[in-house]
Amino acid sequence: MTDRTDKYMGQALKRKEDPRFITGAGQYTDDFVLPGMLHAAMVRSPYAHARITGIDKSSVEGMPGVVAVLTGEDVAAAGAGPIPVGWLLPDLKVPPHHAVAQGEVNHVGDIVAVVVAETRAQAEDAAGLLAVDYEALPSVALGSAALGEGSPQVHDDVPGNVAFRWEIGDETALNEAFNRAHKTVKVKLRNHRLVPNAIEPRASLAQFSPASGEYLLYTTSQNPHIHRLILAAFVLNIPEHKLRVISPDVGGGFGSKIFQYQEEVAVLLASRLLGKPVKWAARRSESFVSDMQGRDHESEAELAVDAEGRMLGLRVNTVANLGAYLTLFAPAVPTYLYGTLLNGVYKFPAVHAKVTGVVTNTVPVDAYRGAGRPEATYLIERTVDVMAHELGMDPAEFRRINFIQPDEFPYQTPVALVYDSGNYEPALDMALDMMKYPDLRAEQERRKGTNKILGIGVISYLEACGLAPSALVGQLGAQAGQWESSLVRVHPTGKVELYTGSHSHGQGHETAFPQIAADELQIPIEDIDLIHGDTGRMPYGWGTYGSRSAAVGGSALKMALQKITAKARKIAAHLLEASEEDVEHADGVFRVKGAPGQQKTFFDVALMAHLAHSLPDGMEPGLEATAFYDPKNFVYPFGTHVAVVEIDTDTGVVKLRNYGCVDDCGPLINPLIAEGQVHGGIAQGAGQALWEDAAYDEEGNFLAGTFMEYAVPRADDLPNFQTDHTVTPSPHNPLGVKGIGEAGTIASTAAVANAVMDALWHECRIAHLDMPYTSEKVWRAIREARQGAGMGQAADD
């Protein structure tokens, strides 16, 4: 073993996992084949709301390769329960969510039957021909429409389509603040619905072994233990250890692979009933109507300031469209992950928010990258810009004078959270410098009145990630713990396996976690591997979402490693015949202080731990440790993002010209990985502002079935991004780390939206338009505004 002195933490190391991905050797769920495997195809509802009046299995039985057709009745007869909700609120109305519809379908794409055949093509052929009779029912797609008088009822047991009413903050204090306001603005905002669109479609492969009663499920999951818990304990009613869930390489998640889906239940039951492995892999057209969607808020926001431009209060009223069913985290997203973030980075004396959760005949909505925080950030930052424009203040300066100051942490907001640490002004200054902000404003002035106008969006965001501690989230309704586990297994040769309950689906855990371990153990990173994504191998874990892996999973790892080094030091001291206090662990070896040459390597220690020929009295052999880490609080990354757009006023085309940001997620484990996550996040957030839109018609027909109808950002839509960071460690965890996976998305939608609206405000005093800023929408708005101001051209020239 080579001694080493380098520090791995903080280095931009190339990723250990990449060789398999770049050579095509990654193993995603759909790549797995089991002997005798059958294929399932889902028959999906073409109606947003309908009663199923008949399914004629004989219409496909006897077709080539067809083995079975499973309906809702079959699923009920097999004893499978509905898929539960994982976050409860007071008086929450939860309509049953069956794996296969029982009597009624509630959104386009709801599963009506499962066809199993010998090949995928045969299963899809038959699924397309299965005779199903429907009686169409009235349906509704928009949250506010579902609340309207006389609106169609989505579920009989959800009166008025209201799943919950929730509020946070002190309404009296807020009203008082508004009473003494110098100025108020009111903005109506739609945070429209999105499809997460991981490039790997979801897939599941189930195998039931009748002899042992054990199930194996390969599935595209961000949190295999959560899937195991729900499927075993709530749906199938079997002991957890009878179900092993493996989530191998997963091709992106962005939230959409957290949740418990119908198809996983279907393939598990089909495998049990048919005695063979059964695989299902989504077509992209299925992903559009079956992956949980994101966002979909209609809000009214009012902001009050005093004569000096100091913020006095924010009033928010939001209708959150939850879709047809309440899925795993759905009730948490527009409440605790949104309402509690409405304070942003500002010193608000008062904030009050009301949220109405509404069911509609649309695909369910749950956490999508950022989950509640992008919605909060968009609302605050858009409203702040409207106010800055109204006040005639520079938007960046308006933010600066309202920031919470570094000496005010920990900071109690009026909406429940206590921020751990923060220093917002340096990030703003750096971002403005990076983008040469005064030059941009001068250019904007020069371009005024031309056909290429400029807009600059400056936003300062804060996010809460590493949801915790478990006792608190339990009080708030979570039916889950929010700790993480790690197991460190040292082999006799000194090679090390790390096991984590968090899951990597692009985040680079296989590199970042060994970086933490290599420094703690003082051994080369090549000797360390990370194992994840298999409930058969991990102690337990809650998975990867909400930017929790580094702060919670990484901290659990650090604690397990500390147990290893503590024991290793004892063994080394014993072997060196020295007292433990006299042994130092540095540069890759355990050494007796002041006695050069008196040393033991990590290999020496690991070998003796396993040979156990000479260990301290009473010590157990082996070198293995497990830690379970439950954080004391959330962590609160923050930053400033600046977007620059150019708008062609002749065509309405918006071009994102430059983008720069300064993020603070505490110390970086691997800057290359952190920066990559910021890049991807910016692209997804900009996608919402400019192109992406999960549009339904009024009856709940989803208007996109392929990427032809749903625009995700492509390479030539985006510029290169400028990134930088400040470092404000979290005092709460042993690594001081926060989280970065969602920051880009949380910030960039608001930044790009503000840039577009900044251009339109400066050009023609348009205060607000809803996203996405399609060319037609922007062109029409400019045209109407110019006509209104007497600057328009004749209608037909």
Next chain:
Amino acid sequence: MNVTVTVNGKAHTRDVEPRTLLVHFLREDLGLTGTHVGCDTSQCGACTVHLNGDAVKSCTVLAVQADGMEVTTIEGLGTAADLHPLQAGFWEKHGLQCGFCTPGMIMSAAELLRHDPDPSEATIRHHLEGNYCRCTGYHNIVLAVQHAAAAMREREAGQAADD
């Protein structure tokens, strides 16, 4: 129907349904799972392979159309021990995260570099617009292609000097 396709230098003869797509032939009949299916409708580019040297989306080509032709997949481009400069470039510049779009992205970029050894950023972005990536924001993909292009030009120059 019987088809014979030479994939990564090796001829394979199989009996396929006429409707079998090349991507399914590669993945299911030959077990070459590096070529991925992301959208079924030829937008995302995760299934890009080379057919007689041209980059094609293998979800748009029937296996029978490839009869008698040469296919190169990501598995045939380079190995872990001997990476193609593009594979090395994607690794070096962190041009991937989940890795699902990466094989298609690399195969598409390989065609670009065959025609244009020194592409501008705009050219790279334009050429890759048929390959969707949801993780990287494309920033590092552009850097990866530029890195590979420089390495390939250097290699070319070295070979020319040796001649």
